Amino acid sequence: MMRFLPTEEQQxxxxxxxxxxxxxxxxxxxxxxxxxxxxxxLALWQQFAELGLGGxxxxxxDGGLGGSAVDLAVVFERLGYHAVPGxxxxxxxxxxxxxxxxxxxxxxxxxVATAAVEGVAPYAQDADAAALRFAIDAGSIGAAEAGARIESLSGLRRLSPLTASGERSPLESATLGAALDEATLAASALLLGAGERLLHEAVEYAKIREQFGRPIGEYQALKHQLADVRVALSFARPLVHAAALAIDTPTAGRDVSAAKVAAGAAARRAARTSLQVHGAxxxxxxHPVGLWIALAxxxxxxxxxPTFHRARVARALTRA
Known part of the structure; x- marks a missing residue:
């Protein structure tokens, strides 16, 4: 039986x-x-480094903690909840x-390291803050130099193109695929955490914002919208944890894609609802809520x- 609750150590x-x-x-x-x-x-990054988060x-x-993919999902949900940058x-x-x-x-x-992956993540995040930068394509990886930053909807994702520099090392497609699944799992957990924070902020603000002399949280229509967000996040969480449990199995791609679709849809719903609650x-x-509204x-x-991941789930189910 799969366990979808964090252990005492993870909590x-x-x-x-x-x-x-x-x-x-x-x-x-x-x-x-x-x-x-x-x-x-970067000061926060240093504190996390002392905790061992980098490993x-x-x-x-190899000097790391040897944590599981479930550990990764639990931690990245908290990073998303706090909109931790970097x-x-x-x-x-x-x-x-x-x-x-x-x-x-x-x-x-x-x-602090970052990377751009050809065809998947063409721009590297926070390249100016990173000591290590890598350009990755379908068959190789190597050090890279950052170009001029480009505009992003979220100020927490400062994106730059990378240009390969120096020697490159070969990469097997299976190794790259497994790494991309792990990155996608982490992104799913970030989305889950961001959605939870958006819901929290919306609920708290609905208690104090008034219209027609009443807190807006008392209106039934808004209660239903907030409940829909709660349901979406609650359905996404077990998919994220199931994907973490399956990360080194043959179904990893399918499960990670299902988690990404569900977590992304839940976070976007949370962002829309939170924006409606907060207004302009x-x-x-x-106002800090804008951090998560843009990030989701x-x-x-x-x-x-979402289109890519839905197609991957569909292909997996068709083959099955």
Whole structure:
């Protein structure tokens, strides 16, 4: 029987993530990053490095924690809940399977790394803040230099093209596919966490925002919308955890794609509802809810669009 609840150890790790983020400034960190000040975010990265987060999916023999894919999903949900900025997905989920032992040791020690993947993630996130940058194509990986940043809907995803520089190492297609599935799993967990935060913010604001002399949370129509978000997130969570459990099995691709579709749809629903609850204030840079409202659709389209992942699920079911 599959278990879809975190263990005591996983919950303790997640609680520690919450405590570190809150202790260093909470929403001030992603707001500063979005405004161009990376110092608070990099200070948070250093704290997570001391916790061992960089080596979460790296074997103990290589200096990591040797954590499971479920551990990854639990932690990345909390990162999404706090809108933690930085290329954690690339450093923690994508690259450990693709780089050599020496680079894995750097990642485990907390090096900030990012990557662009041809045809999947053509722009690297936060290349200007990364010490290690990699350009990846279907058959190889190598160091890269960053070009000029491009505009992104979310200030938390500062994107740049990469140009390969120096020697390249060969990559087997199966290895790259497994790494991309792990990155997609991490993106799904980020979406789940972002959706949970959007729901929390909407519920809390609905208690204090008034129309016609009553808190808007008392209106039945809005209660139904918030309940729909709760249902969508609750249905997405077991799919994300099932994908984590299946990450090294033959059904990994199908299960990861199903999780990404469900988590993305739930997060986008949460963003729409939260924006409706907050009204125009949700668009302002001053209110932190805008961080997640912008992040949800961007993450939904990253690491494979919903159309791509639905097609992959359909192909898997047809073959079955």
């Amino acid at each position: 303790a790790f997640a609680d520690t993530v919450d405590e570190i983020v809150d202790g260093l400034g909470g929403t001030d960190i992603p707001q500063a990053w979005s405004a161009g000040d990376t110092a608070p975010g 979460l999916r790296i074997a103990e023999d 290329p954690y997905l690339e450093s923690v989920a994508l690259l450990p399977r693709l780089v050599d032992a020496g680079t894995r040791a750097e990642l485990a020690a907390g090096a 204030i949700g668009y302002t840079a001053e 659709p961007v993450l939904d389209a990253a690491w494979g669009t």
